[in-house]
Each structure stands twice: as C-alpha cells, then as structure tokens.
Amino acid sequence: MGAAGRERAVNQFRWERVIRRYEDLWTEQEREAKASQSTRPRIGPATYPAPELSFADYPTVWLSDADRVQATGTAADVFLGSPLTNFVGDRRCSDPKVIATVLQMAAQSIPVGDLATELERIGLTPTAARATIAWLLKYGLLR
Numbered sequence: 651m652g653a654a655g656r657e658r659a660v661n662q663f664r665w666e667r668v669i670r671r672y673e674d675l676w677t678e679q680e681r682e683a684k685a686s687q688s689t690r691p692r693i694g695p696a697t698y699p700a701p702e703l704s705f706a707d708y709p710t711v712w713l714s715d716a717d718r719v720q721a722t723g724t725a726a727d728v729f730l731g732s733p734l735t736n737f738v739g740d741r742r743c744s745d746p747k748v749i750a751t752v753l754q755m756a757a758q759s760i761p762v763g764d765l766a767t768e769l770e771r772i773g774l775t776p777t778a779a780r781a782t783i784a785w786l787l788k789y790g791l792l793r
Contacts, residue, residue, distance in 0.1 A: 706733060713762050713763060714762070715762055715766070716761055716762075716763065717762050718759040719759070719760060719761075719765065719783070719786075719793065720756055720757075720758065720759045720760070720792065720793060721753040721754075721756040721757050722791060722792065724790055724792055726750065727746060728791045729791065730744060730746050736791055741777075741781050742774075742778050742781035742784075743769060743779075743782040744783040745773055748769070749786070751768075752768065752769065752782070752786070752791075753786070753791060755768060758790055763781060764785060765779075765783055766780060767779075769782055
C-alpha cells in the first residue's frame with residue numbers, strides 16, 4: 651500500500667500536473683464567465699476583472715432626503731440570516747419585522763427622508779437609520 655501510495659503521489663501531484671490542472675480550471679472559469687457575461691464588456695481574465703467593472707455598481711452620488719427609493723421585492727430574510735451580509739450589523743437595524751415594515755413602506759417609490767424618519771420614529775439613531783437604508787440599497791432590497 652505504501653509503494654502504491656507513493657507511486658500515486660508521484661504521478662498525480664507532480665508540479666507540472668498540478669499546474670496543468672490549475673490552468674484547466676482557469677480556462678473553464680473563463681469559459682463559464684464568458685457564457686454568463688453581462689452586457690458590459692469584460693476586461694481581463696475572469697479571475698481578476700478590471701476595477702471599473704468590479705465597482706461599476708457602486709454609488710457615485712450622495713442620496714438626499716428627496717431622492718426616492720423603492721423596494722425590489724427581494725426577500726430580506728435571506729440577507730438577514732447570513733453572516734456574510736451582516737458584518738457590523740449592530741450599527742443598523744437588523745430586526746426582521748422592522749425591515750419588513752420599511753420594505754412595505756417602500757413598495758411604492760418613497761423619499762429617503764421618509765424612510766429615515768420612520769426608522770428614527772421606532773427608536774433608531776439618525777446614523778443607524780441611514781446605515782439601515784444604505785444596507786438595504788447595498789444588497790438590492792431597495793433601488
């Protein structure tokens with residue numbers, strides 16, 4: 651068994667084989683990325699897109715109280731239950747009932763200021779209210 655294990659290790663895990671497998675994986679990822687490519691042009695390899703592509707959906711202006719937002723219909727509970735989307739969750743509202751209420755208020759287009767006022771009315775600080783709205787926008791629950 652020892653000799654067979656050594657032979658397998660030598661045959662399967664030589665650097666040239668390992669590198670070839672990585673290159674095959676990267677080629678497959680590139681092919682999959684091109685197949686599911688959005689309308690925006692892809693610059694660079696699939697594993698390292700250009701910064702202007704990576705950050706294309708980031709905000710470019712500050713929202714004012716008069717700017718209007720609307721709920722997208724995405725289920726908030728998916729995001730509320732994931733630790734990956736709840737980093738620093740103590741700085742904003744993470745109560746599912748409150749989030750559901752805010753999203754219901756935004757079922758129709760509503761000014762950012764009105765949402766912030768509602769969050770403040772239920773006890774959030776102005777900073778936490780704005781952070782909650784920013785979180786909802788970041789994860790596509792509002793647009």
